[in-house]
Amino acid sequence: MKKEFEPVSILIRGNEKNKNEIIYNNIIDKMNEMKLSKDDQVEYLKSKISILELETHNKVSLMLSIIICLIFLGLGIYFVAIDVYLFGCFVSFLSVFILMFKMYQSFKISMSITKPDNYDRIEHLREILNQRLK
Numbered sequence: 001m002k003k004e005f006e007p008v009s010i011l012i013r014g015n016e017k018n019k020n021e022i023i024y025n026n027i028i029d030k031m032n033e034m035k036l037s038k039d040d041q042v043e044y045l046k047s048k049i050s051i052l053e054l055e056t057h058n059k060v061s062l063m064l065s066i067i068i069c070l071i072f073l074g075l076g077i078y079f080v081a082i083d084v085y086l087f088g089c090f091v092s093f094l095s096v097f098i099l100m101f102k103m104y105q106s107f108k109i110s111m112s113i114t115k116p117d118n119y120d121r122i123e124h125l126r127e128i129l130n131q132r133l134k
Contacts, residue, residue: 019130019133022129022133023126023129023130023133026129027122027125027126027129028041030122030125031044031118031122034118034121036118040116040118043116044116044118044119044122047113047114047115047116047119048119050113051113051115054109054110054113055110058106058109058110061102061106062102062103062106065098065099065102065103066099068095069095069096069098069099070095072091072092072094072095073091073092073095073096075091076088076089076090076091076092076093076094076095077092079091080092
């Protein structure tokens with residue numbers, strides 16, 4: 001199923017160094033057209049930065065948790081292999097449980113972020129511009 005894009009004109013001034021500058025210059029122009037105040041624009045940018053920081057933190061934390069849990073899972077399998085079944089199973093199940101708990105925490109934190117009213121509209125516009133400039 002192909003996404004339908006609303007008509008969006010893209011302004012290229014010529015002094016942009018890359019695609020991201022073109023996209024964000026156009027987003028700023030569209031925010032001005034939407035008559036968003038400077039405070040609303042700053043609020044969008046602050047929330048965008050905090051969401052990106054949180055996503056980066058969650059990815060790093062989750063990756064470290066996966067690596068540590070895989071090590072403990074391997075250790076549990078090793079204990080099972082050397083006939084220490086009870087301890088090996090306990091370590092294996094504990095590592096999987098801890099990983100599931102960390103994933104749940106990460107999801108819960110990412111869902112608790114409050115976004116400004118126009119955040120989704122501006123993000124949709126950014127996605128459209130990004131698709132058009134590919």
